[in-house]
Amino acid sequence: MVTIADVAQAAGVSISTVSYVMSGKRTISQDTKERVERAIDALEYRPHASARSLASRSTNVIGLQAPLRSGVDVHVVMEIVAGIVREARMHQYDILLLTSDDAEGLHRATRASMVDALLLMDVESDDPRIATLRELATPSVLVGLPRGAEELTCVDFDxxxxxxxxxxxxxxxxxxxxxxxxxxxxxxxxxxxxxxxxxxxxxxxxxxxxxxxxxxxxxxxxxxxxxxxxxxxxxxxxxxxxxxxxxxxxxxxxxxxxxxxxxxxxxxxxxxxxxxxxxxxxxxxxAEGLGSAATQAIIALLAGESTPKVRLLPAVLASSRGASEPERAEVAGR
Amino acid sequence: MVTIADVAQAAGVSISTVSYVMSGKRTISQDTKERVERAIDALEYRPHASARSLASRSTNVIGLQAPLRSGVDVHVVMEIVAGIVREARMHQYDILLLTSDDAEGLHRATRASMVDALLLMDVESDDPRIATLRELATPSVLVGLPRGAEELTCVDFDxxxxxxxxxxxxxxxxxxxxxxxxxxxxxxxxxxxxxxxxxxxxxxxxxxxxxxxxxxxxxxxxxxxxxxxxxxxxxxxxxxxxxxxxxxxxxxxxxxxxxxxxxxxxxxxxxxxxxxxxxxxxxxxxAEGLGSAATQAIIALLAGESTPKVRLLPAVLASSRGASEPERAEVAGR
DNA sequence: TCTCGTTGTTGAAGCGCTTCGACAATCGCG
DNA sequence: CGCGATTGTCGAAGCGCTTCAACAACGAGA
The missing domain is CATH 3.40.50.2300 (Response regulator)
Structure with a gap:
């Protein structure tokens, strides 16, 4: 396995310099930067995810609880998940699939530091997972709009x-x-x-x-x-x-x-x-847009940006009868 | 966050003792074991996944490429995935959802040591991912039975x-x-x-x-x-x-x-x-059984057990017309 | 009684990375 | 020309865990 030390040696610099080239957290001379990047490419180096997460205290993984067989709208669920995965990857995040519907899974993933954040689908009004989420204090976003989740970030279709x-x-x-x-x-x-x-x-x-x-x-x-x-x-x-x-x-x-x-x-x-x-x-x-939007909200949360508590995607009429332009419903908030 | 050191201190033993209690890789006296287990419960300790994986060089995560919108049999895909997740959890494995259909995702997950093994669904006959799999030499199982994948482990319905x-x-x-x-x-x-x-x-x-x-x-x-x-x-x-x-x-x-x-x-x-x-x-x-079977195959592979290259789940007739007992087709192999 | 093998426990060395503090080299300004 | 500020680089200390080698304590065989 190729480690950061191999890259450092190949580029003739120290380990920390390689790290700073990758993270951009310190200014590095153009010359050094290029040498390091060439070494990375040549060796096909990929930082070891666990080592990185241990040192940096963040995993770049989002835990997802998706309803895998609730019997309703499988098609929609699939598309939402596809949107989530796609958007997550665009921001260098991966998706860990948690067994659906049990609060225990949320606990596990969080306490074991497997995920930076949680994404929950198919949330019911008096879902026990809401209490768990509150208790864990992990950044989280719900796809849905349950009552009694006022302090949680929710994303849904309007x-x-x-x-x-x-x-x-x-x-x-x-x-x-x-x-x-x-x-x-x-x-x-x-x-x-x-x-x-x-x-x-x-x-x-x-x-x-x-x-x-x-x-x-x-x-x-x-x-x-x-x-x-x-x-x-x-x-x-x-x-x-x-x-x-x-x-x-x-x-x-x-x-x-x-x-x-x-x-x-x-x-x-x-x-x-x-x-x-x-x-x-x-x-x-x-559906796919809903997944993207939920992921965007999570990522904003992780970046410490302020996000609206509730985001509802607008309804759009796709007229088949030669309508001129699609009508849009207002975006709601609370 | 609760670390192994906290548990060790609470139980009045060393860090390594706690580790050995959890892994069972060394004999530990009944008395010590109980004290450690009590401390673990009391503190709700969960080993840090990254730290563990860094030290042990295995992640207990399986990477999954599932077709999230191929347009066919969404229902079946969902159930297979549900089976995979359920079976994986039974063996202490988690599922990382990789973006579908690109060999690059397999590369990433493997080179960055994010997964111990790969599970691929919806594999086509001349799928570029098969070449990638060969090159990576990561334990892997295909759900499906493509031609030209002779040395890969395949699980499918007959x-x-x-x-x-x-x-x-x-x-x-x-x-x-x-x-x-x-x-x-x-x-x-x-x-x-x-x-x-x-x-x-x-x-x-x-x-x-x-x-x-x-x-x-x-x-x-x-x-x-x-x-x-x-x-x-x-x-x-x-x-x-x-x-x-x-x-x-x-x-x-x-x-x-x-x-x-x-x-x-x-x-x-x-x-x-x-x-x-x-x-x-x-x-x-x-469908769900197919997911379970594929995961079982992966886990056997990871455990170094010998697994048949191809496993086909038998067809069973579910007669609605008062049949006495379900017929079974033979299990095939190659 | 002495030695040897067991059994139970521990300290310490990593795993591969990030990041802090230090430091040399260079720059700008009076 | 000298001094502080800036820029670029590095060494080393951890992150929390596993596991090896070592060792104390103890009973058993000679």
Missing amino acids: FEAAGRMAAERLIALGHRRVALLGSPREVIDRHTSYAERLSRGFLAACAEHDVPATVHQCPTTHESVRVLNAVLAEHPDVTGLFIHNEGALAHIAARAATIDGLEAIALCPSDIARTVPTLVDSIDLP | FEAAGRMAAERLIALGHRRVALLGSPREVIDRHTSYAERLSRGFLAACAEHDVPATVHQCPTTHESVRVLNAVLAEHPDVTGLFIHNEGALAHIAARAATIDGLEAIALCPSDIARTVPTLVDSIDLP
Whole structure:
């Protein structure tokens, strides 16, 4: 294995000089710098991560708890993780995958100094991990917006604005009775906050326009079609649908397309929307961007920069009907 | 931070004694051992991962390259990763998530001594990473079975046996013309080996029974229904379908259920099969088990135990039609 | 009784890196 | 021309752990 001592010898300088060339924490003459860099390249030297972390007291690793099989929106989770990894690498950080959902994993990683910071996905309202996070005092960011996490940094998509936007779009299209076909029961039961925020925004906007609206839970399978049928049976005047359910989207959209006068818009990643041509519009769920944003927040935190406690990515309407330019919802904060 | 010195002091022993209590590499009296263990618990001591790895020259970390958005079988990928993480933790290993698909990431992680071993998913036939792996000489395991990786350890599901099993089951059900609706074009084009192995087994078994069979690529969307329609238009006598396509499964199964005499079986994780009630049978794709098996192989490698070069998990028929006990395909090796 | 092998414990030497304090060389200014 | 400030480089002290060699204490065999 090539060590810093080998590089120093090859370049004819001391070990500390090599270190300072790499970190830039001390001024080094151009000549020396070049000699050292050449030696590094020639030897393909990579500093030993553990040695560096032991001496510098930081690991350049971020611990991530991702829901690996919560059964919901696997696609979205994947993209978020992809965004996290990509952004982390851009800032010289690596991602350590912690077993999901147990506070013990957070403890372990932190106490053993394996990570500089923690990133948590899929956080529930009364998640025990929030208490652990507080106690550990490790820089951390939540992807999500649980209640009772006021002092923690949260990054999420602005589901409430997305709900409003969907309602307003359907109303602008002329619909006078609308329905939201949303997450499956499990998600609601787990008190994942996004479902609630989405329907709150949706219902609020409908109420403001005096348009009657209902919200329905949907299984993530073809069974969702039954829900749609039931909704239409009960409210035959529903003509506008807003779908937020990865697994059900295709089924519902396909069924809806067979019914005259019915129009559907959806909240989903844009590449998914593209596979469902019968949608009138879609609101983009920027999953990868969400991952990037969360990582950016963590990195700002680690750099000691001030970061807003809550950052919500704006909802953007990706109109398929030749809209001129995408509408943007406001960025919210608290 | 609590260090080993704190524990030693609290227990009234030397630092090395504490270390030996933890590693068990030296005999320690019962009395001393208990005192040290009490001190460890009381102080909630966790050895500093970097210090340990610097001194012991091993990290207890496995690097993982997982395809985070290849567009295929997100669900399966997720479950495999879940299996990997779970199994790794059982053996005191952690998982470092490397950016997918670049050989550079493998280099980095290895040269910087960040990982003890590498786990690669989604390996293509002429993957540049295979050369890198050879050059690095780091213990590694592939999830998949690429050609030209003879000296590397591979773990995969026995797709060929699954193909045979599906064919034989359809034939046993009385079908005299069958079709395999398989992976989307991209997967085939990337030379991912599993699609090929599956259809090889399927066609071979059909040929042995003199049952005509065809194989078709399927998009992962509702468009797959068109493929089904086209197949039926061309071969009206097809009555047995074998589906292997996560995204298309529900669509095809739903459409197939509307056609008299048509029966479908699928290859997919069992929890997915459960959401598609119109399937006659399904062959379980043990995604999580695949992850566990791959991790077990890595750990055996790290322990210096001998491991078979190739391990294929057997195909198991999960009959929905009151079968007595699940059939098993043979384990293959090379 | 003496010596030898066990058993249990310890001190100290690293592992490869960062960083502090020191120091020589050079520069700018009165 | 002399003095302090600046610039560039280095030696050495750790970071927290593992592990080797050494050693004290003790029982067993001669």
